[in-house]
Every structure is written in C-alpha cells, then in structure tokens.
Amino acid sequence: MSTNEHAAPVLELTDLSVSFSTRQGLIRAVDGLSLSVGRGEVHGIVGESGSGKSVAMYSLLGLTRDANASITGSVRFEGREILGSGDKAMQPIRGGEIGMIFQDPMTALTPVYTVGWQIVEQIRQHTDLTKAQAKARAIELLGEVGIPDAKRRVDSYPHEFSGGMRQRVVIAMAMSCNPKLLIADEPTTALDVTTQAQILDLMSRLRDVHNSSIVIITHDMGVIAEMADRVTVMYAGRPIEAGPELDVVRHPRHPYTWGLLGAVPRIGERSERLATIAGNVMSPLDVPVGCAFAPRCAYVMDECAARPPWSDGDHRSACWLSDTQRVALRRKES
Amino acid sequence: MMALGLLSLIILACLLAPYYASSIAHENPFVSNVQGSITLGGKTVSVLQPSTVGFGVTPIGPTWHFSTYFLGADPQGRDVFARLLYGGRDSLFIGFSSAVICCFFATALGMVAGYFGGVVDWIVSRLFDIIWAFPVYLLAISLSVILLTSGLNVGFIHIQPGSLVLPILIIASVYIPYVGRPVRGLVMTLREREFIQAAIGSGASDWRILRRDVFPNVAPTVIVFFPMMVAFNMLTESALSFLSIGVQPPNASWGTIINDGLDLLYTRPWVSIAPGIGIVLTCAALNLLGDGVRDAFDPKAKLRGGA
C-alpha cells in the first residue's frame, strides 16, 4: 500500500463511459468506470477480453480513433482535466508524462527502424536533447531494462530481438521521458511464463526507482497478486468490484471475482480460474439492463434484474448479495 | 448504388440501339450514306459536304436533334449516335464475356493449382509467370496479329478472322494471371484449414471437396474481381480496336469508332470524343461498383477504411 495515499491522485477517472455506435446498435464498451491512482501506486484492472479495460485506457489518452466513438465522463491527470483536449494538447502528455506499454511486443514497434532510432524519436519529441545525447540516453535505458550489450543492440531492428527482449525495448521506450504514469496493457500476455516473471520484476523495479505510478491491465489474477496495490475488476464494460489488492483477493465480494480467483469450486468441476466461469462474455450488443453478470451467475436472484448499486467504502462492489448471504455461500462451498 | 444505376442506364441504352436506329433515327448505321441528305430547320443539308481544306469530305456535325444525326455523321455518312449505341453493345459484350471466360479459367486453374500443389501447381504457376512477364498490350497485340489474319483453327474449332470471339478470347487469356494468382494463394491457405482437412480425412473425392468446400470460399474473391475485370477488358478491347487489331468491320465498338473519328478529330471531334466518354463512364461505374462489392464482401476492409 502506498504511503502517499492521501496526496492528490496522479490519475482520477470519474464515470468514464465509451460507446460506439455501429450498424447493429450502440455498444457500451466502458460504462461508468471510476478509479483513482495515487503517486507510486500500482493499480490493476482485471477482466476478460472484451470487458472494456483496454478501451478505457486508450480513450483516456485519446488513442481511440473511431469516428463513431463517444467518450463521456472525466479524466483528471495531475489535477488537470485531459478528456477531449485534442491531439495538440495531448501530444506532450502522451509519451512525455504518460508512458504506454502494449500487449504484443512483436507488432508494437515500427519494423523498418532500429530500436535506438525509435527511442531517440520519442526522447527528442519531448526534450531538447541533441541526437547524440538522446542516443546515449537510449543506450542507458536499454541497459536499465536488462538488454545485454546495449551499445551494440541499440542499432538492431525489432525483428532481431526475441519477444521478451522486444517488450523490454517497449518498456525502455515508455520510460524514456520519466513519465509520471505508466499504462501497461497486458504487458506479459504474449510472453512465455519465465519471461513474464522477468518483465513483471522489471516493472516493479522501475516503479521503485522512478516512483512512477502504474496502471496494469490484465486478465490474470496472478499478475494482480504480484504487482498491484489496488484492483478494479471489470465485467462487460462496468466496474463490479474495486479495492485494495489484499482485500479483493482475500475477501472477494462479487461472484465474478470468485470465478476469476478460482475461489469457488463448483460441483463436478475443478477450479481453473477463468475457464470455470460458465458461459462466455455476452455480445456487447445485448448487455442486460440489470446486473451484466446475471446470465452467467450461479447465484442469480430476482433482484439481479435491476442494476446493482456501487457500494461505498474503500472496498466497493456492485452485487445484490448481502454480506450474510455471501458468508453463507462461501462457507457452504468451502 | 449510383454506379449501378449509371451502368444499368448505359446497358439499357445500348440494348435499345436497334430500336433507336429503326424507329427514331431511321438510319441503318452499318450502311454508308454518302449521297444522303436531311432536312434541318427547313433547309436540306447533305450528310457529307466537300471538305473546305484539301481533299475528302466533311460529314455533318452534331445536329443536337435527337431524331437525326444527333452527334453528326462519320466519314461514310453513318449516324454516329446510332453507331455509338451499337458500338457500346459490342464493347460491353466483349468486356463482360471476356471477364466471364477469364474469371472462369482463372478460378479453375487457380483452384486446381492451389489445391493439388506439386507438379500441377508448378505448371500452372509457370504458365501464369510467362503471361505475367509480357506487357499485357504487347501480348494481346502479338496474339491479335497472328490470329486476326488467319483466324483460329484448332482441331474441330474454326473461328473466322473477323469474329468477335477472337478479341474476347485474346483479352480473356492475357488477364488470367491477374485473377488466377490471388485465387491460387487463397486456395493454398484454405487447404490448410480444418474444414478442408476434415473433408479430405473423411474420404470425400477431390472434385467434391473443390466444388462443395473450396469453391464457395473462393467465389467472393472472384466476384470482387469481376467488375474490375470487365472495366479492364473494355479498356483493353478499345485499345486493340483503336489500333485496328481488335473488333473488325463491319462490327463496331467504341474503340473502332474512336479510330474512325481520328481523321476528323479537328473538324468533327464528337465522332471520337463521344465513344471515349462512353468508355470512361462505363469503366468508372464498373470500378465504383467493384469498390462497393468489395466493401460488401469484406466488411472488415470497410470498417478499417472508415475507421
């Protein structure tokens, strides 16, 4: 838990909604997401693919280019409202104050330029360093993210690196201007297990050295347990549970979070995290009016036809189950 | 949609050519009318007048009267507008039928090459390579020069030198690789897909798999190519006819009419300009239609294009 918890948050989302109008109808990709990230804090956003977690992060940086997208709510970065401020105003923030790491390192880098060129490009966009200075800084960064022989490798092309090494390059690039906030979109999903651990390790270390805040998007509760200080669980574009990592992992309130954690073994099934949640994420076009998870929930009740309220407090959730019902259910199951 | 409308309009107009010639213009556009004259604004004007410069004759210019010599006459006194409609029939006919033949052989060859691989693929691919290595017009010209003088006599097939079938076959064959190569590539990737592998595993005959499983997946690609091929083929036909090695008299196409009008270019430019406009409008409509068809069959392309 961060010590600066009560200082002004680096990033504060209030009721962020993103919807796309398509021929088939309106898709609410993000529906009322609120969260706040303190200085030096790691905030995990977890959910299945299609739950809107990536869309939310892209929208806050203005990276959603779809003309049919409509974004509402508020995004405050360092106390400034940045939502809808336009490309010109966002350019110094993107890459300068907020760094971004992407899911697939194989395609995230422009194939025709050396990695050094790409890092230098970003440094020179945001600072007054000369080419030589920026190159020296690029070599330093590559060394810092653990690329051996950085002096030579700075002139290599992306395809000459392995996936894990490329992700290190992407991280070095994201860190190049000492951003206050790092957004990592499934940074380890495309990598093998040992590389995953190394990359998470690297990110934790960089956080400690630079005291930057991190928002990490993942579908893997393991990553959350390893990295995050706070967690927001999303389902079908809506936040359904949020709170300090320990609270959410140890005392999850929402049946969906139980499924994610594999904490609720069902009769005749072995727990395998996500795989054990019956059914798939429904089409984004027919999200129910009430609780979005109701169609897949094993404990669905009459109340679930209405949308559950977002509870108050540090550990919040959106579910009609009462605390006593929850305790009873969990005791029965375990 | 607009493209389809324009195209239908042009096709309809050309189909009505005989009606126009016999009922409105009362001229046979295939018979010379050197001595003819028409009544215009109460005066009698002869269709061909002695040229003001040098030798020869200057045909009557556009009267802008829909019923007679709307666009004037050509050097043989024939009604240009009526010939334009008839020419459009041949141009469209050659364009469509050569596109059909081209797409048919390209699909068949591409499917067979992609599906069977090995020696078959090698032979078909080399065939495509050879056709591909020649500039299209040179290949078409070579074929035309040889075939138009002697006609085609292979086994029991005898085609007269002046037949419309020759330009159709020539144009169809030079463009086969343009459609055949993408089809072959597509079938090669399809072949690795589960449902084809499953069909092969279930012991279905190759012919049945090609027909039932491969063809339905190839068809959209070919359909997307089709309008473009018609436009391509019409342009090629007109170029060959312009060089007088395409459609042969007495048949007329837009290309031959442009050629007819060349000598009159500075005195009666409409003879050459009108069929050119016909070609441009038809091909533009076909290309627009092609874009529309592509978007309809490949919504991803549309989405990406619009994003």
Next chain:
Amino acid sequence: MLLFIVRRLISAFLVMFSISVVVFLIFFATPGVNPAARIAGRSASPEVLAHVAAEFGLNRPLPIRYGLMMWHLLFQQDLTSYVNIGVKVIPQITGAAPITLSLIVGAAVLWLLAGVAGGLVAAANRGKWIDPLIMFGGIAAVSIPAYWLGEVVNLVTQNKFHSLFSWLPAPGYVSITQSPWQWALHLIFPWITLATLYAGVYARVLRAELVNALNEDYVRTARAKGLSERRILVKHALRCSLVAIVSLFGLDFGSLVGGAALLTEVVFGLNGIGMLTYNSLLNLDLPVIMGCVMYGAFFIVLASAVVDVLYAFLDPRVRSVH
C-alpha cells in the same frame, strides 16, 4: 548487402538467359514452321532464304543455332530486318530507346508525385469530403483510355484552344542533348497523358496501404509516444507502405520501358520502342520482334531485380533473411 545485390544480379542474369532460350525456341523450333521463311518475311526469294539459313545456321544443331542467334543479336549486333531490307535491328532499338525512356521517366516522376500526394492526402483525411473526392478522381483516372485522353489533349492543345497553347510545339520528339527545354516542351503532354492512369492507380493503392498501416499496432505506439499526426503518417505509415509502392513501380516501369507505352507513343507520334514493336508486329518483321522482345524482357527482369534490391534497403526484415 553487396553480397545480396550480387546474388540478385546473378539470378536476374539466369532469368534473362531462360527467357532468351524460350524466345529462341518460339521463333526457331516451332514444329512444322520453316524459320528461314519466317525471318525472311513474305514472298522471299530462294537466294534470300538460303542466305538466312546460312546466317542463322538453320541446318545445324539447336544449341549452335541458339549461340549464333545470340551472337548476331548481342555481340555482332548485325541482325537485319528482311522486311525493310538492310535495316539493322540493334541500331533501330538503341535509336528508339531514348525516346521511350524520356517519355517514361518524365511520366513516372509526375505520377509518383501525384499518386503519393493523392494517397497521403486521402488517407490523412479519411471521413472528410476530400478523401472520397480524391478516390473518385482516382477511379476516373484509371477509367480513361490513355490513347483517347491523348487524342483529346491533342485536340485541345493543337486545335480548339491552340491560341492558349501557342507556346506548344507540334507533336514530335527533340533529343535532350539537342535542347533540354524543347525536349521537355515536346514531352509535357505525353507525360501528363501517360501519368494520369498510373497516378490514379498509385493514389488508390497507397491510400489502401496507408489505411492498413494506420491500423497497425506500431502506429498506436507512435501515437502513444506523443508524435504529431503528420509525423506518424509520413515517418511511420508512409515509410512502411513504400514497400508496396516500390514493387508496383518496378513492375510498371519495366513493362512500360519494355513496350507498354505503345499507345501513348502512337498518339503523340513518338518513335519509341512501343511504336517499333507495334510496327514490326504488323509487318511480321521477325528479327525486329525478336530484338524488341529480348529488349523488353531485359528491362522487365532488370526492373524486378532493382525492385528486390530496393526492397532490401526499405525493409530490414528482407535483408536479414537473405
């Protein structure tokens, strides 16, 4: 890199060799046809036939015949037309080549400029009015028959509005060594005519490539780096789309130099390679056809080799594979 170029040139040479063999076989080894009669043209006398037979060693084995043929074509350079008696083939081709090259190089500059500009502007303004406008212009350009456009241009510049174009000389060709200004003046409208079609094609292809590139992950990365849209478009998307344009350009340039510019040459009265090939085909002048085909094939193969080398310069991934 040097190794790559050398290897590519060797393979280009091998392709040239096989094309020359195929051309040779078509003209000299088609069963049932007397090649001497073909070369000598229509109604040739027995003496001429005998001379042709001796010159090309027609009673000797095939490999020797091939050697003799290449000897006459490439080294001796004394292959002679029997239709226009005594006119040598090679000088005809070398005389026509600069005209064709002048026409195509100038047109290529124009269509690359117009095509790249059109594609860039259209892709940068997706969803605005200018994008469909440019794309419609592209469709119109690819739908115009080049020879007809040439005729219309002639009509406008030489006749209807001649007073406006009084500075324009009559159609024809003036060598660049004679007067660069007259050279350009004579060629300006042929250039525009030929460039129109290709500019349309290139604008359409480039726009499609750019739109694809702009949806790639690396463009998202570039945006997240805080780069300006202009820089993303030019430095990242365009740079990656160039590979497709370069390969297209190589093929088009090769086939144009190889004779595909024929229609433009005919309309503007330029005695280039296309015109030469066309005339020799109409006259069935086989030695000239052979020379032109070999020449055309040479340029097409050379162009594709140059494209591959450029490819390796443009795309580092290709470089490391070889």
